[in-house]
Amino acid sequence: MHVPGKPTTLQGNSHLASRRGATRRGPRAGLPRERLKDPARAAGYPAWRLVAGPCAGGQGRVFLPREPLAAWPWNGWMRSEMASILRSPQALQLTLALIKPDAVAHPLILEAVHQQILSNKFLIVRMRELLWRKEDCQRFYREHEGRFFYQRLVEFMASGPIRAYILAHKDAIQLWRTLMGPTRVFRARHVAPDSIRGSFGLTDTRNTTHGSDSVVSASREIAAFFPDFSEQRWYEEEEPQLRCGPVCYSPEGGVHYVAGTGGLGPA
Numbered sequence: 001m002h003v004p005g006k007p008t009t010l011q012g013n014s015h016l017a018s019r020r021g022a023t024r025r026g027p028r029a030g031l032p033r034e035r036l037k038d039p040a041r042a043a044g045y046p047a048w049r050l051v052a053g054p055c056a057g058g059q060g061r062v063f064l065p066r067e068p069l070a071a072w073p074w075n076g077w078m079r080s081e082m083a084s085i086l087r088s089p090q091a092l093q094l095t096l097a098l099i100k101p102d103a104v105a106h107p108l109i110l111e112a113v114h115q116q117i118l119s120n121k122f123l124i125v126r127m128r129e130l131l132w133r134k135e136d137c138q139r140f141y142r143e144h145e146g147r148f149f150y151q152r153l154v155e156f157m158a159s160g161p162i163r164a165y166i167l168a169h170k171d172a173i174q175l176w177r178t179l180m181g182p183t184r185v186f187r188a189r190h191v192a193p194d195s196i197r198g199s200f201g202l203t204d205t206r207n208t209t210h211g212s213d214s215v216v217s218a219s220r221e222i223a224a225f226f227p228d229f230s231e232q233r234w235y236e237e238e239e240p241q242l243r244c245g246p247v248c249y250s251p252e253g254g255v256h257y258v259a260g261t262g263g264l265g266p267a
Helices: 014-020 033-037 076-087 107-121 134-140 150-157 172-180 185-192 196-200 213-223 230-246
Strands: 093-098 125-133 161-169 209-211 247-250 255-256
Touching: 093 107, 093 172, 093 213, 107 161, 107 196, 125 230, 125 255, 134 150, 134 213, 161 172, 172 196, 172 209, 172 213, 185 196, 213 230, 230 255
Parallel strands: none
Antiparallel strands: 093 161, 093 209, 125 161, 247 255
């Protein structure tokens, strides 16, 4: 019972202590209440940003390991990647970009999309043209299997040549998706008429381009189209040079390369 004029103590009111979270046990005992609002700080971990690029909201993702960092079992690639991130907060991000058969079939549209890539300051790391087999299309789009558009999409993507790019930019994934515009062409024409799909898209299937939607899908899709490309080696050897420049563009090879290395860029 509270006596007017006398401070109420939580020790004497166990039900209040429980309700207010004042009784703390274990490794958090004794920590100030405000620190408990930040789980990373309360656990004794630093909050890190992964420079895989900002998320849709523009904020980098917070990475919080379950164990102390010194005890965390990193493999060689993770150590290299994190070391690169710590050295350079502006590390370049990679994404896969595809120009679909409807656009490749029209040289003027193909060139217009290529110029959009260049004018938006992407670095073209690799580029190739190929004719996709139906089996490759089915494997690439297997996450959509069973949906009404799946068969139509597979047949369309195997109907003619496509052009594949590995693009680099400090915000490559989101920038390329913004440049493409909404997936649905009708919507693209109304909300983003100057986007690639708003300008050149025909239908929701024949919508000119494709782009990775996350860091994970970018790595998977790049490996599917460029099996000889090593993302780890690129981050170790090429990324620091391309980021620091100077960089040149080879019209013959269609890729960027570090000035002074000569040639047409990587094969």
